[in-house]
Amino acid sequence: MNSDLGSCLRLARGLLRLYGLAVASKHRGVADHLLCALEQLAKSEPAIEQVLDRAYLWGIGHHGSVDPHTPRAEP
Numbered sequence: 483m484n485s486d487l488g489s490c491l492r493l494a495r496g497l498l499r500l501y502g503l504a505v506a507s508k509h510r511g512v513a514d515h516l517l518c519a520l521e522q523l524a525k526s527e528p529a530i531e532q533v534l535d536r537a538y539l540w541g542i543g544h545h546g547s548v549d550p551h552t553p554r555a556e557p
Contacts (some may be wrong), residue, residue: 487529494523494533501537517541 497520504513520537524530 487527490523490527490530491533494520494527494530497523498533498537498540502540505540513541 497516501513501516501520504510504516517537520530520534524534
């Protein structure tokens, strides 16, 4: 993994964690801005799409882990 991709992935994972916190604490406006930031990042780096997909799932009520390093619980 090159350093640019590594930096983008770290940024995306950080945004995902913040997004999860915003959703959980019902700060929808903040969550929307963080989701937009993830979408913009995914446009420039396709590898970020997996992180973005997790944010979409979190936002629609799939209560998997927000931390991309923590395995999701099986239903």
